[in-house]
Amino acid sequence: MTEPNKGRSGASFFNDVRVRGIIAQIVVLGLFVGLIGYLVSNTIHNLEVRQIATGLGFLSREAGFDVSESVISYTPADTFGRVIIVGLLNTLKVAVFGVVIATVLGTVIGVSRLSSNWLVARLATVYVEGLRNIPLLLQLFFWYALITVSLPSPRQAHKFAEGWFLSNRGFKFPWPVWEHGHTLGVIGLLAAVIAIYLLGRRANRVQAETGNRPNVLIPGLAALIGLPTVGWLIGGAPTAFDVPALTGFNFSGGALISPEFAALLLGLSLYTSSFIAEIVRGGIIAVPWGQTEAAVALGLRRGLVVRLILLPQALRVVIPPLTSQYLNLVKNSSLAVAIGYPDLVGTANTTINQTGQAVEGVAMIMLAYLTVSLTISAFMNWYNGHISLRGGR
Amino acid sequence: MKRFLLAATAVATVSLAATSAFAGPTLDAVKKRGELVCGVHTGLAGFSAPDDKGNWKGLDVDVCRAVAAAVFGDDKKVKFVPLSAQQRLTALQSGEVDILSRNTTWTLTRDTANGLNFTPPNYYDGQGFLVTKKLGVKSAKELNGATVCVQTGTTTEQNLADYFRANNMKLNAVTIEKLEEVNAAYVAGRCDAYTSDASQLASIRANDVPTPDDHIILPEIISKEPLAPSVRHGDDQWFDIVKWTQYAMVSGEEYGITSANVDDVAKTATDPNVKRLLGVTPGMGAALGLDEKWGYNVIKQVGNYSESFEANVGPKTPLKLERGLNAQWNKGGLMYAPPVR
Numbered sequence: 064m065t066e067p068n069k070g071r072s073g074a075s076f077f078n079d080v081r082v083r084g085i086i087a088q089i090v091v092l093g094l095f096v097g098l099i100g101y102l103v104s105n106t107i108h109n110l111e112v113r114q115i116a117t118g119l120g121f122l123s124r125e126a127g128f129d130v131s132e133s134v135i136s137y138t139p140a141d142t143f144g145r146v147i148i149v150g151l152l153n154t155l156k157v158a159v160f161g162v163v164i165a166t167v168l169g170t171v172i173g174v175s176r177l178s179s180n181w182l183v184a185r186l187a188t189v190y191v192e193g194l195r196n197i198p199l200l201l202q203l204f205f206w207y208a209l210i211t212v213s214l215p216s217p218r219q220a221h222k223f224a225e226g227w228f229l230s231n232r233g234f235k236f237p238w239p240v241w242e243h244g245h246t247l248g249v250i251g252l253l254a255a256v257i258a259i260y261l262l263g264r265r266a267n268r269v270q271a272e273t274g275n276r277p278n279v280l281i282p283g284l285a286a287l288i289g290l291p292t293v294g295w296l297i298g299g300a301p302t303a304f305d306v307p308a309l310t311g312f313n314f315s316g317g318a319l320i321s322p323e324f325a326a327l328l329l330g331l332s333l334y335t336s337s338f339i340a341e342i343v344r345g346g347i348i349a350v351p352w353g354q355t356e357a358a359v360a361l362g363l364r365r366g367l368v369v370r371l372i373l374l375p376q377a378l379r380v381v382i383p384p385l386t387s388q389y390l391n392l393v394k395n396s397s398l399a400v401a402i403g404y405p406d407l408v409g410t411a412n413t414t415i416n417q418t419g420q421a422v423e424g425v426a427m428i429m430l431a432y433l434t435v436s437l438t439i440s441a442f443m444n445w446y447n448g449h450i451s452l453r454g455g456r
Numbered sequence: 457m458k459r460f461l462l463a464a465t466a467v468a469t470v471s472l473a474a475t476s477a478f479a480g481p482t483l484d485a486v487k488k489r490g491e492l493v494c495g496v497h498t499g500l501a502g503f504s505a506p507d508d509k510g511n512w513k514g515l516d517v518d519v520c521r522a523v524a525a526a527v528f529g530d531d532k533k534v535k536f537v538p539l540s541a542q543q544r545l546t547a548l549q550s551g552e553v554d555i556l557s558r559n560t561t562w563t564l565t566r567d568t569a570n571g572l573n574f575t576p577p578n579y580y581d582g583q584g585f586l587v588t589k590k591l592g593v594k595s596a597k598e599l600n601g602a603t604v605c606v607q608t609g610t611t612t613e614q615n616l617a618d619y620f621r622a623n624n625m626k627l628n629a630v631t632i633e634k635l636e637e638v639n640a641a642y643v644a645g646r647c648d649a650y651t652s653d654a655s656q657l658a659s660i661r662a663n664d665v666p667t668p669d670d671h672i673i674l675p676e677i678i679s680k681e682p683l684a685p686s687v688r689h690g691d692d693q694w695f696d697i698v699k700w701t702q703y704a705m706v707s708g709e710e711y712g713i714t715s716a717n718v719d720d721v722a723k724t725a726t727d728p729n730v731k732r733l734l735g736v737t738p739g740m741g742a743a744l745g746l747d748e749k750w751g752y753n754v755i756k757q758v759g760n761y762s763e764s765f766e767a768n769v770g771p772k773t774p775l776k777l778e779r780g781l782n783a784q785w786n787k788g789g790l791m792y793a794p795p796v797r
Binding site: 116310312 | 541545549566601610613614616618621628629630638644646648690
């Protein structure tokens with residue numbers, strides 16, 4: 064109130080626009096906090112009255128139920144805490160693969176819709192309109208039924224080569240027996256990625272200084288192939304493979320892509336790709352035709368026009384809606400429980416049922432999704448800021 | 457700001473309305489409402505499923521009808537709420553239903569930490585395995601390495617893992633949420649075996665597989681599954697009413713009272729037990745806080761336990777279940793009603 068008369072049009076205290084604004088905000092905030100407080104205390108009170116156990120103690124108790132697939136080792140003797148982590152990792156697994164496949168497919172389809180080839184453009188249109196207008200749950204049921212009904216039983220499995228089997232129990236294939244050499248190989252791969260990044264930065268600097276861009280492709284490729292190989296060789300060059308074989312009812316050994324994972328991944332990535340295709344198409348159309356004409360007039364080749372002129376401008380339009388689609392994909396993965404893929408919701412639901420502690424269980428599910436979604440949002444916002452126009456606002 | 461304020465008010469109103477629904481003893485609330493709200497299975501032939509006219513039928517459904525008959529003298533005053541395996545406990549805890557009668561296994565955790573009180577089991581069951589004859593398996597002990605389909609949110613998942621661990625066998629469990637999808641996965645051959653309560657497997661074998669004769673239920677029963685209705689903690693009167701309604705049906709069978717002969721028996725009865733049960737000698741109804749004709753109404757409108765069993769799951773129904781453990785105590789079973797006095 065020390066500021067002289069700014070915004071106070073001589074009216075009385077309660078008619079002041081600023082004061083009213085502040086009061087309204089305090090009232091709304093108070094209502095909101097009160098509401099949350101009421102809901103929490105009411106829930107705790109009711110749980111106590113009905114003598115329902117509360118707290119997170121159940122997380123360290125033995126789970127006692129089986130999970131069909133897991134990224135980390137898991138047996139029914141492990142705890143409820145671990146089974147929830149197993150579920151979360153399964154969710155992340157399908158989400159990561161789903162985002163990559165949906166992006167690649169979506170970009171290809173989106174560009175195809177703009178193709179001057181009549182057939183390609185129409186096929187892309189059918190793809191987009193078909194997939195995005197059928198509810199995802201139905202698509203998941205469809206893929207799951209297709210996989211389990213159409214593929215043969217393990218004893219009549221399709222055999223492509225020794226140890227490569229396709230049946231209604233999934234796709235089984237040989238997998239290296241994990242040894243020290245493989246770990247070193249993966250470290251080599253990471254080193255190669257960093258090396259390529261550094262090479263690219265150096266190339267940019269040299270180009271800025273001298274006008275000549277040094278060749279990055281050959282040393283980059285050399286690092287990509289060389290470093291992992293060196294790591295693998297240092298680790299003793301292990302070559303042992305775990306080859307699946309039919310024993311009893313099922314295949315044992317090797318790696319497995321289960322029908323549940325395949326159906327969920329297929330459903331999620333196809334469904335999301337149809338939305339991404341539209342976003343990509345919109346992004347490309349948003350760049351004025353004059354930009355392309357100008358670039359061509361400057362004598363840039365077709366590839367350079369796309370890479371230097373079209374793509375950077377289209378990306379600015381594409382990234383924000385693309386982020387929403389990534390978030391949708393992650394959240395839609397919770398439909399997994401319908402077709403038996405043990406994702407976070409599936410394992411947490413079973414935990415809730417075994418322990419009866421629904422409030423804690425649901426809170427943990429929400430917290431996990433919130434964390435994953437906010438992380439994706441933060442990354443995409445950073446990337447969006449990175450590519451947006453600078454100094455333009 | 458305005459929109460936010462509106463939303464906040466709406467949320468507040470809804471949550472206030474939702475939380476004030478449960479208050480006072482259940483009997484008063486049920487009477488005031490004029491109907492009983494009963495949580496049942498979404499569709500399990502023989503236990504609770506709507507028939508072709510949309511009327512709920514089954515062994516579990518009959519418990520609720522009997523309670524309505526005891527409370528209102530009218531077994532039609534029931535609203536059935538179909539619940540999934542996961543929803544069921546929460547629905548009862550939160551007061552959404554007055555009784556949960558949905559083939560639910562009585563366990564220590566549910567009876568204590570989950571805030572439920574179990575009334576007497578209306579079906580003594582046990583978990584078994586359904587397999588195709590093609591598989592060539594004669595015993596559950598031969599299932600090492602098998603893929604087993606199981607529905608999520610049940611005690612079945614834990615029993616399954618326990619059994620395989622106890623016998624040092626390798627298990628691949630495929631866990632699916634909805635019963636229809638588990639059935640479909642089993643029929644498609646996704647799994648070697650299907651595990652559930654034996655009564656449920658009988659129902660699935662009879663109704664949900666293309667050719668029942670290609671499938672067998674293995675002889676091993678790997679768990680005890682006393683399927684019992686339940687009510688919330690904290691209302692002893694309501695607990696008593698549900699308990700004794702069930703006992704009335706069991707007693708009815710023991711004394712040979714059926715829905716057909718109950719009027720004659722009431723007129724001519726000399727056995728004091730029967731007279732008390734049917735309210736000819738008053739006192740029992742008052743003790744429960746019900747009309748004196750409660751027992752008569754239960755047997756007249758719903759029938760005794762044997763009638764309910766034979767009509768819904770017995771040998772003449774598609775499920776073809778024998779009485780077995782569910783016979784009267786004096787015929788080698790576990791159905792035993794304490795004296796009505």
